Amino acid sequence: MFASNTTHPHNARMIREPATPTLFQRRIYGTVGLTVLIAAYLLVGLTVHDPWRGDDARYFGPVLSILQGESALFPMLAGEPLTDYPPLYYWVAAVFAALAGDLLTAHGAARLASALFVAIAIFFTARAAESLHGRSSRTPAALLALGTLGLVLHAHETQPLLAVFAMLALTLSGLAELPRRPLAGGVTAGLGSGLAFLAGGLGGLLITAPLMMLALLSAECRQPRASGGLLAGLCLMLAVSGAWPLALHLNAPELLNLWLGAEWLRLSAAALAVAETPRLLELVGWFLWPLWPVALWGLWRARRHLTSLPALLPVLSLALGLGWVVLSGDLSQANMLALIPGAALLAAVGVVQLRRGAASAFDWFALMSLAVFGILVWLAWSAQAFEWPPGLARHVERNAPDFVLPQEQYRLIAGVAITALWILLVARLPRSISRAPANWAIGLVMLWSLAVVLLMPWFDHGRSYRGVVQSLDIAVQGERSERPLSCIATTGLSDAMRTSMDYYAGLRAERIVAGSTPCPLLLVQLERREGAVELAPEWETVWEFRRGAGKRQENFRLLRRRE
Numbered sequence: 001m002f003a004s005n006t007t008h009p010h011n012a013r014m015i016r017e018p019a020t021p022t023l024f025q026r027r028i029y030g031t032v033g034l035t036v037l038i039a040a041y042l043l044v045g046l047t048v049h050d051p052w053r054g055d056d057a058r059y060f061g062p063v064l065s066i067l068q069g070e071s072a073l074f075p076m077l078a079g080e081p082l083t084d085y086p087p088l089y090y091w092v093a094a095v096f097a098a099l100a101g102d103l104l105t106a107h108g109a110a111r112l113a114s115a116l117f118v119a120i121a122i123f124f125t126a127r128a129a130e131s132l133h134g135r136s137s138r139t140p141a142a143l144l145a146l147g148t149l150g151l152v153l154h155a156h157e158t159q160p161l162l163a164v165f166a167m168l169a170l171t172l173s174g175l176a177e178l179p180r181r182p183l184a185g186g187v188t189a190g191l192g193s194g195l196a197f198l199a200g201g202l203g204g205l206l207i208t209a210p211l212m213m214l215a216l217l218s219a220e221c222r223q224p225r226a227s228g229g230l231l232a233g234l235c236l237m238l239a240v241s242g243a244w245p246l247a248l249h250l251n252a253p254e255l256l257n258l259w260l261g262a263e264w265l266r267l268s269a270a271a272l273a274v275a276e277t278p279r280l281l282e283l284v285g286w287f288l289w290p291l292w293p294v295a296l297w298g299l300w301r302a303r304r305h306l307t308s309l310p311a312l313l314p315v316l317s318l319a320l321g322l323g324w325v326v327l328s329g330d331l332s333q334a335n336m337l338a339l340i341p342g343a344a345l346l347a348a349v350g351v352v353q354l355r356r357g358a359a360s361a362f363d364w365f366a367l368m369s370l371a372v373f374g375i376l377v378w379l380a381w382s383a384q385a386f387e388w389p390p391g392l393a394r395h396v397e398r399n400a401p402d403f404v405l406p407q408e409q410y411r412l413i414a415g416v417a418i419t420a421l422w423i424l425l426v427a428r429l430p431r432s433i434s435r436a437p438a439n440w441a442i443g444l445v446m447l448w449s450l451a452v453v454l455l456m457p458w459f460d461h462g463r464s465y466r467g468v469v470q471s472l473d474i475a476v477q478g479e480r481s482e483r484p485l486s487c488i489a490t491t492g493l494s495d496a497m498r499t500s501m502d503y504y505a506g507l508r509a510e511r512i513v514a515g516s517t518p519c520p521l522l523l524v525q526l527e528r529r530e531g532a533v534e535l536a537p538e539w540e541t542v543w544e545f546r547r548g549a550g551k552r553q554e555n556f557r558l559l560r561r562r563e
Contacts, residue, residue: 034142034143037146037441037445038119038146040445041152041155041441041444041445041448042114042115042118042119044445044448044452045451045456046108046111046112046114046115046156047105047108047109047111048108048452048456049459049460050460050464050465050466051158051464051496051499051503052157052459052463052464052496053463053464053465053494053496053497054157054496055154055157055158055334055496056157056159056496057158057465057495057496057497057499057500058158058494058496058499059084059089059090059158059159059160060093060158060499061075061076061078061082061495061498061499061502062075062076062077062087062090063090063093063094063097063106063110063158064106064499064502064503065078065079066090066091066094067094067097067098067106071252071255072087072091072094073087073244073247073248073251073252073255074087074248074252074255075087075090077495077498077499078498078499078501078502078509079508080511081255081258081259082495083258083259083262083263084262085161085199085200085201086197086198086199086200086201086244086259087198087244088160088163088198088199089113089117089159089160089162089163089199090160092116092117093110093111093112093113093114093158095113096109096110096113096116097109097110100112106503107158107503110158111156111157113158114155114157114158114159114162115155117162117163117165117166118151118155118162118165118166120166120169120170121145121162121165121166121168121169121340121341122142122146122169123142123169124166124172124173125141125142125145125169125173125340125341125344125345126138126139126141126142126145127173128141128169128172128173128175128176128313128341128345129141129142129345129349131173131177131180132176132309132310132314132345132349133310133345133348136352136433137348137349137351137352138348139434139437140347140348140351140433140434140437141345141347141348143434143437143438143440143441144294144344144347144348144437144441145291145340145341145344146444146445147290147437147440147444148287148288148291148340148343148344149286149287149288149289149290149444150286150288150333150336150337151337151340152444154333154334154337156448159334160199161200161334161335161337161338162337163195163199164196164199164200164203164204164207164337164338165337165338165341166199167192167193167195167196167199167200167204167208168204168207168208168317168321168338168341169192170188170189170191170192170195171189171192171193171196171208171211171212172189172192172314172317172341172342173188174187174188174190174191174192174233175189175212175215178215178226178229179220179221179223179226181229182223182225182226182228182229183225183228183229184229185226185229186212186226186228186229186230186231186232186234187229187232187233187236188233189208189211189212189230189233189237190212190232190234190235190236190237190240191233191237192208193205193208193209193211193233193237193241194236194237194238194240194241195240196208197240197241198240198241198243201259201263202263202266202267203266203324203328205241206320206324207317207320207321207338209237210316210320211313211316211317211320212233212234212237213230214312214316215230215309215312215313215316216230217307217312218307218308218309218312219307219308219309220308220309266328267327267328269328269329269330270329271326271327272325272326272327272329273329276329276331279331280326280331283333284336284339287333287336287339288336288339288340288343290362290365290366290440291340291343291347292343292347294347294350294354294362295314295343295344295347296346296350297353297354298346298349298351298353299311299315299350301349301350301353302346302349310345311346313342313345314341314342314345314346315342315346316342317345318339318343321338321342324338351433351434351436351437352433354436359433359435359436362436362440363435363436363439366436366439366440366443367426367439367443370440370447374419374422374443374446374447374450377450377451377454377455378415378419378450378454379392380392380396380454380455380458381415381454381455383396384396384405384458385405398549399462399548399549399550399552400461400462400547400548400549403457403461403462405458411454412454414453415453415454418446418449418450418453419446422442422443422446422450426439426443429442462547462552464500465496465497466500467547468497468500468545468547469500469501469503469505470504470505471545472501472505472507472543472556473504473507475542475543475558476488476505476507479520479542479558479560483520485519485520485521486519487509487510487517487518487519487520487521488507488508488509488521489509489510489511489512489517489519489521489522489523490509490510490511490523490524490525491511491512491522491524492524492525493509493523493524494525497556509523519561520561521559521560521561522539522558522559522560522561523558523559524557524559525554525555525556526554526555526556526557537562538561538562539559539560539561539562540559540560541557541558541559541560542558542559542560543556543557543558544556544557544558
């Protein structure tokens with residue numbers, strides 16, 4: 001697969017084919033090699049870490065609710081409805097957690113859904129590239145999508161937008177096949193768009209469904225057979241996307257109304273201000289690295305054929321993805337996932353047509369930059385293990401004064417092995433059009449693996465709420481031993497902390513309504529930037545937990561109502 005030289009007949013003029021690959025190249029860079037690389041990327045570090053603060057813990061909440069026997073039809077977090085996304089991702093994650101619960105932790109097994117959706121996205125992005133640009137672009141598309149800088153962390157957390165990412169790639173793959181297989185392509189695109197709605201709501205629908213209509217602008221799709229395939233796909237899209245709202249209307253109409261209200265608020269929210277454009281460009285710049293420079297080159301090379309399907313489809317996908325970000329005004333990193341398939345399709349043909357000097361520069365940059373980051377990972381581990389270099393060791397101590405590095409020799413051995421394997425693979429990498437993308441993807445996989453092996457205890461210490469909840473549970477049990485507790489009230493508590501409380505200790509806090517609560521205990525979460533908070537004299541502090549430093553410092557207080 002890495003060294004294939006088959007050309008799609010409709011795109012022979014757009015692609016410069018490499019020389020016939022040698023037997024040595026086939027042995028190293030076949031389908032098995034690419035599969036092993038993707039599997040290593042997806043599985044290393046996926047199941048071993050706790051639910052981390054932010055989206056990882058937040059979106060594990062609905063999965064936990066399903067496992068506890070609560071509503072599977074509508075996402076719930078610690079007993080309360082969560083209106084962010086429809087339940088497709090949570091359903092798949094709950095199935096994995098139920099099937100692999102005896103072998104893995106519930107949160108680790110649930111993240112297998114992320115691996116599945118990323119694998120689907122990479123596979124169908126590569127399929128779309130092959131249909132649009134020829135077989136020689138299939139491997140670069142997979143490698144560049146895999147190596148996107150912003151994907152790596154989200155691919156290893158509980159993230160519903162990964163399902164949208166996968167369904168967008170499925171939609172693009174179906175539309176790319178329309179000229180050759182109109183019915184199959186239309187049905188595939190319709191299925192992808194319908195499932196995108198079940199994964200991301202109206203946002204998922206708005207970045208996929210218009211592609212099915214706008215594809216007719218290309219000369220390749222102006223055929224009766226293509227129109228018939230698209231019509232069949234649209235019917236399937238309506239059937240798939242309408243199933244969940246219909247079931248919700250029949251079983252819990254109040255939840256459907258709640259979700260529709262939340263979707264309307266998102267649609268009617270203020271669009272991204274012009275002053276936020278630099279932030280958007282900065283976010284896109286690093287998140288889509290190294291896709292966007294090569295994608296721009298591919299777009300420039302195809303500038304005379306912008307109405308043809310190979311250029312029109314990825315450009316429209318990028319425009320819809322960016323349009324949704326601008327209209328929603330949401331600059332969260334996960335929203336950039338929808339930009340990866342379109343950028344990868346443009347970059348795949350751009351890599352094939354890179355001039356020799358540019359290809360060598362890309363290859364050199366991939367080697368040097370990832371090697372520097374690898375050295376930094378080793379220095380970070382050295383600062384924890386040997387307190388060298390001193391400045392970095394002081395930074396580690398300041399940010400986590402109570403962190404103690406586990407004395408696990410296998411981590412050092414594994415780190416050395418990963419580094420040696422990385423050097424060996426780079427040294428034996430053959431010349432081909434996929435060399436620069438392969439260098440980047442291999443380097444990123446090895447860098448992530450090295451960080452997981454050497455720094456995972458540090459990451460877990462700073463990003464997991466396990467220690468906080470365990471300490472809180474002891475304090476709550478102490479209060480219960482003195483008097484019966486009917487409930488715990490909360491203000492300012494993050495969804496990630498609420499999920500962690502439910503998961504690790506079975507504790508659920510009730511939100512304060514109208515500024516008062518009958519609960520005898522009050523749990524408060526403060527960040528350093530919020531400063532001091534004045535409390536009513538009826539409350540006294542019985543437990544406090546502080547962690548982190550600087551802007552990321554968090555303070556937790558458990559307050560008791562004075563008798």
